[in-house]
Amino acid sequence: MAHFQLPKVATDDGLWGPPTGKEATLALPEDFQQIPFSPFLKGDRIGRIADWNTAGSTTDDRNAANTVTARSLRNARNGTSSNQASGAPMNTFAYFHAEDESSFSVVDNSRSATARRGAASGAARGGRGAAQAGVRSAAFTRGNAQTSSPSGRGGRGGGRLAPAATMQRGARRGGYRDWERTQRKAREASITVAPDWEKLSEMDFVRLHKLRLDVEAPEDLASYGFLQPYDRSYDRVSVRFERPLQPRDRVHYSPTTSDDPVIQQIAEEPNNKAQVFITDSILAVLMCAPRSVYPWDIVITKTEDGKMFFDKRANGPFDFVTVNENASEPPIELKDPANGPNPERNARARINTPSALSLEATFVNENFGFQVCDETKKPYKFENPNPFHRSSDEGQLASCAYRYRRFNLSTNEEDPVEMVVRTELNAMIPGASSKAPPSQLITIRTLNEFDSRAPGAGGAPDWRSRLDQSRGAVVATEMKNNSFKLARFTVQSILAGADNMKVGFISRANPLDPYRHVIMGTSWFKPKELATQMAYSLANGWGIVRTIVDLVRDAEPGKFVLVKDPNRPIIQFFRVPNDFDQTGDDEEEEEMDVSKPEPKDVEQA
Structure with missing residues (x-):
């Protein structure tokens, strides 16, 4: 019957884990002396050892622990393990966002209750309020543009895009040649600043x-x-x-x-x-x-x-x-x-x-x-x-x-x-x-x-x-x-x-x-x-x-x-x-040809 016998590892009374330096060479078996101490993930292969003696580790060990490869970063973000040999160390305290939060925004729903009441009452009276509420909700739906039928319900065929008038009240609509307004010429000063002015x-x-x-x-x-x-x-x-x-x-x-x-x-x-x-x-x-x-x-x-x-x-x-x-x-x-x-x-x-x-x-x-x-x-x-x-x-x-x-x-x-x-x-x-x-x-x-x-x-x-x-x-x-x-x-x-x-x-x-x-x-x-x-x-x-x-x-x-x-x-x-x-x-005033x-x-x- 196959069996596995744990090696004898010397302990250090002042620190957790095995000793470092020359004492580690004497305490560790020869087969484990070349294995570097580094943090590890739960999905990494067996053979890596955690370094609990961060305070007593050498400079080379700490530099190796702070080295992070691009593949390890991607794996950490995706929550998967690496397919290569797990010899690349990783920073234990590195934190990565699980997903991008740049698109996060706070939505004001202060008018939603009124809109729902209006839609409900409209549906009870015959559907006009519900139709308008449906168009508004379709216009505000996030993602791809959705179509809306004349009755306010979404439809695949014969539908139309929600009109711009149903957007948020008070929003400015684009005007003719608005894209050129940002290219206006800068204003000229009322007086020219001479080079000898202090x-x-x-x-x-x-x-x-x-x-x-x-x-x-x-x-x-x-x-x-x-x-x-x-x-x-x-x-x-x-x-x-x-x-x-x-x-x-x-x-x-x-x-x-x-x-x-x-x-x-x-x-x-x-x-x-x-x-x-x-x-x-x-x-x-x-x-x-x-x-x-x-x-x-x-x-x-x-x-x-x-x-x-x-x-x-x-x-x-x-x-x-x-x-x-x-x-x-x-x-x-x-x-x-x-x-x-x-x-x-x-x-x-x-x-x-x-x-x-x-x-x-x-x-x-x-x-x-x-x-x-x-x-x-x-x-x-x-x-x-x-x-x-x-x-x-x-x-x-x-x-x-x-x-x-x-x-x-x-x-x-x-x-x-x-x-x-x-x-x-x-x-x-x-x-x-x-x-x-x-x-x-x-x-x-x-x-x-x-x-x-x-x-x-x-x-x-x-x-x-x-x-x-x-x-x-x-x-x-x-x-x-x-x-x-x-x-x-x-x-x-x-x-x-x-x-x-x-x-x-x-x-x-x-x-x-x-x-x-x-x-x-x-x-x-x-x-x-x-x-x-x-x-x-x-x-x-x-x-x-x-x-x-x-x-x-x-x-x-x-x-x-x-x-x-x-x-x-x-x-x-x-x-x-x-x-x-x-x-x-004084610059000549522009004549008003009217x-x-x-x-x-x-x-x-």
Whole structure:
């Protein structure tokens, strides 16, 4: 009878298993001395020995134990044993996923119960609800596309694919030439960065969102100009009783900070403690910078005595109003691939470029403010006349008042930081008597609709069908598509101390005619309440301004340029040569060729 006698193996009192090193050579039989110690699987062939003395094993043994062949890995994943000789060691503690979990996802079944109840009730009434539920379930089935019969039950013959309308509600369907929208040309900067400019700092919008500074009420220094009464008849304008927008030739001054004689006078006063001088339009852009998308730039001059002047360049972005800047699909350029191979022949594409819409919106905003002022009544005059108007200038002055206000941006009394801001008001509500001061000071702004079907409309509803019935939905859409513009309007009104902001809703009389517009309605807004509705924090805006002021304070006297990157949410701070010409480097504005479209152009549009 065959028998097997176990070999005698010496044991080690301090460790499990046989000893290592020279003692192992003496303790182990000669037949087992060449067998390596290595981990093993239950399916491996007999002849392998587990190494329980991991702590006392040699370096070669540990390296051999950590060596894993590709075949052993595949076998470990599949749960099978190797067909070759089991001499390849494997890491005992290696863990392999039994299956790929990359396709795992959490499914929201919150509406499934309602769908089942609807299907059940529909089946009880005659099957319409069950049919619709069957189509929806077929559309959401994972795997290959399934067919559905008209009754909602799956069928092999004569069936049809589940329609796209039965997909999840709110999902966007693909549009024409959507695949080309990712290939759009990057935006160009508002100013060209020269090679000799020195980059001092860079701030991203994530950092700017976290800044906070509480600023007290400002101090009024002086007031100039006059204000005409607002015409209350425009409060009754609606879609049914619209009024045409009438262009009026009025003179409105908006010079930059360094060209303002009043600011220069305040800066030269011996008792003046202010170090920063700026206008409300420039300050509003800085305070709303994290909402901006299009590029802009600001020129900063620091004098030897530490005074800082924030200026805009002539014909720069500050003189124009943007349209749908924050929309998910903003207006596209004329040569965008989405406009087709011959965009010059497309009338809708020519008049709906970002530059053309900006010119149109600026034109509408100015003329609406002129039109709603009642020039037949007596205006309210401030203590000083318009500081920019000369007797030799031609044209009738527009209703406008300039208030120079001082804001305290200090964080402690030992390091005071004061700012002088020139703000603007557009109209007023008369008081109880002719001699009484105005009961309300207001600013006038506009929101304009160009074409709800054109690219870049941002999903805005048709104002002619929704403005009177659902004005809240229209305003909410404008807050989404024009977040930066509305926040800028609101901040300017708060800085000027306006009691109300009058907003007009202006639309084209014809979607293909950018020259004729109609007033479709007006609304009153409290500036601070509107800021709350837009989730805008005034303290965050002041924190951004103080951070930029500190950058200039820490730098040596000279000229600087603050540039918003055209394609990234960052602001760059450069030092430029002292001979930098802030009136130059202006690109020619794109002409808006909006002549009467021919019939073929209308059909193609």
